[in-house]
Amino acid sequence: MEIHREKNAVSVKEACEKFRADGKARNLSAATVKKYKYVLAELEEKFGSLSVRNIGVEDLRTLREGWTFSPTTARKRVEYLRAFFTFCLSSGWIPANPAKGLEPPVQRTSPTLPFSQEEWEKILWALDLYGDIHARRVQKGLGGN
Numbered sequence: 001m002e003i004h005r006e007k008n009a010v011s012v013k014e015a016c017e018k019f020r021a022d023g024k025a026r027n028l029s030a031a032t033v034k035k036y037k038y039v040l041a042e043l044e045e046k047f048g049s050l051s052v053r054n055i056g057v058e059d060l061r062t063l064r065e066g067w068t069f070s071p072t073t074a075r076k077r078v079e080y081l082r083a084f085f086t087f088c089l090s091s092g093w094i095p096a097n098p099a100k101g102l103e104p105p106v107q108r109t110s111p112t113l114p115f116s117q118e119e120w121e122k123i124l125w126a127l128d129l130y131g132d133i134h135a136r137r138v139q140k141g142l143g144g145n
Contacts, residue, residue, distance in 0.1 A: 071108070
């Protein structure tokens with residue numbers, strides 16, 4: 001406390017407010033702001049009154065353990081945490097980024113396979129059916145002729 005002085009102790013809630021203000025000043029899109037909204041709200045709920053200096057990687061791991069998101073969403077949330085704590089680091093509020101030690105969940109994806117012959121037959125059947133009931137249908141052949 002003596003080394004860093006009390007004036008440098010910024011609470012998580014204050015840091016979140018300043019992060020939001022910085023995003024607004026940088027003219028971030030509404031979609032980007034919305035993505036950070038939920039992560040910041042979770043940080044404020046769990047750690048709001050604590051100093052950002054007191055948040056460690058173990059705290060963030062415990063936070064991550066409570067997530068019930070898909071691996072893709074959880075990976076993005078880890079990215080948002082890293083961005084937030086990078087902001088805190090560049091602001092001089094923390095000596096290191098605790099989110100750097102937070103590993104994202106493993107994501108296993110299945111490759112997208114081509115349609116089977118049966119699926120193609122169903123698609124063509126649906127196109128024929130749709131064409132028969134829709135007044136502005138595309139005629140069979142190239143260029144709609």
